[in-house]
Amino acid sequence: MRIGVPREIKIHEYRVGIVPANVRELTERRHEVIVETGAGAGIGASDDDYLGAGATIVATARAVFDAAELIVKVKEPQAIERAWLRPGQILFTYLHLAPDPQQARELIASGATCIAYETVTADDGSLPLLAPMSEVAGRLSVQAGAYFLEKAHGGRGILLGGVPGVAPAKVVVIGGGVVGTHAIEVAVGMGAEVWVLDRNLETLRRLWARFGRSLNTVFSTHDAIAHHCAEADLVIGAVLLAGAAAPKLITRDMVRNMKPGAVIVDVAIDQGGCCETSRPTTHDDPVYVEEGVIHYCVANMPGAVPNTSAYALNNATLPYIIALADQGLDALQQHRHLLNGLNVHRGMVTHAPVAEALGYDFVTPEEALGF
Structure with a gap:
């Protein structure tokens, strides 16, 4: 799978969706990782570090979004990034949609599959990516x-x-x-x-x-x-x-x-x-x-300490990124806790609290995905 890592553009957000060590984990599994130049600068990771891990460096975020099947970020996509999402593309990041109706509308309109870190669950009911x-x-x-x-x-x-x-x-x-x-x-x-x-x-x-x-x-x-x-x-x-x-x-x-x-x-x-x-x-x-x-x-409080928080986040997200890269949307059928992270799919709101907070019809993830 082609995995894209854009540079974060929220104000003073220095974290990065995938650190070089995790790029290597993905490229060794024969996935292609496309990284925007400077994406890791906030944690001291250079383009050469990413190249050494097997990534491809591109000049713009638009190039990342255009090429990738799976976009991995840290913070919710900003307005310009939401405009680049397309049907069939997977977005994996923090979303926090309940208080953000504009973001929700634009993600729904994009037709993309949007999985939120903050609603992925674990066996004990905890939220391992939050x-x-x-x-x-x-x-x-x-x-x-x-x-x-x-x-x-x-x-x-x-x-x-x-x-x-x-x-x-x-x-x-x-x-x-x-x-x-x-x-x-x-x-x-x-x-x-x-x-x-x-x-x-x-x-x-x-x-x-x-x-x-x-x-x-x-x-x-x-x-x-x-x-x-x-x-x-x-x-x-x-x-x-x-x-x-x-x-x-x-x-x-x-x-x-x-x-x-x-x-x-x-x-x-x-x-x-x-x-x-x-x-x-x-x-x-x-x-x-x-x-x-x-x-x-x-x-985005943790953005103030990106060298701590980016690596802590990457430690938690890597298994899920690998599952999505290896299996695509089938990973959601195989991993029920990852399925709980699905918030939006092809114009449907698939997380009940988000639908309730924003006044959308709720479609179960299973129904939306046709499982």
């Missing part, structure tokens, strides 16, 4: 929050871990999944007073067992979120409903009642955000102030 980036984003969320809590950056002027004789910052993590767990680990390690809210008691038990008395666990209700946000210096929004729009658990009134100069880091912004006052930002302009509270809502 997990590595959730780990990175969870850790980055505390770094970002600590930075913007500094007075010079508009924050309250409080040190996350405090010092002897001075209380630490209160960090509230809403959601105890992968993002939340890694945010807690960093916040606890920095010496903050850390609270986590979740509606799953087993999740709270797991976190209690892991972190002990360094972590305060609370069953999540509207009143509990309101109370703890009002006391927080830093709130991490770590909520996820796979493929669906994030629920708005933090209301504008809750934000209004927070301390002036407190910080919200809404990691759920890829799925629309879990805070009513959240809107997507970029690494160029990462924050804004609403109701006196600093909001950090960068939709």
Whole structure:
């Protein structure tokens, strides 16, 4: 199969869909990998590195899209890239369609087969292609929050871990999944007073067992979120409903009642955000102030650390890329968890939460593919 790897063009996105080592894995299986020049520059991978792994280098993204049967990216295709997709082509990347009706419309119109990393599943119900980036984003969320809590950056002027004789910052993590767990680990390690809210008691038990008395666990209700946000210096929004729009658990009134100069880091912004006052930002302009509270809502947080996140992502995606390259769409019939990643196929919406969020008719993946 001809596999295309374009350079990412989202603002300050330095990751790459396939690293040179994984190109070699594919070319040794007699697949052709076509890489846009400079695609790996953000992680220090040169065109020569790709050539040495057996790739073909082309001058433009358009040449990649025109030649490839399978396009492998990191972030959702931008408008110009969506215009290049065609019927019968496979796109494999993060999509996050629920809060993005324009992207959904254009992918549907393209006739392409679009498989989303974030809805591919595993036997235990986890999301193996979302997990590595959730780990990175969870850790980055505390770094970002600590930075913007500094007075010079508009924050309250409080040190996350405090010092002897001075209380630490209160960090509230809403959601105890992968993002939340890694945010807690960093916040606890920095010496903050850390609270986590979740509606799953087993999740709270797991976190209690892991972190002990360094972590305060609370069953999540509207009143509990309101109370703890009002006391927080830093709130991490770590909520996820796979493929669906994030629920708005933090209301504008809750934000209004927070301390002036407190910080919200809404990691759920890829799925629309879990805070009513959240809107997507970029690494160029990462924050804004609403109701006196600093909001950090960068939709591609792991792009800030591409040397870590690109390799972590590639470690997870390689088996699925090999399956698609070896078997084409038959891979979806052979691998039910990969089938769960199918969001759009030949003009049909094949992921139920996306269809519900955007008002499309839902067609089961099996029906759409004729299995």
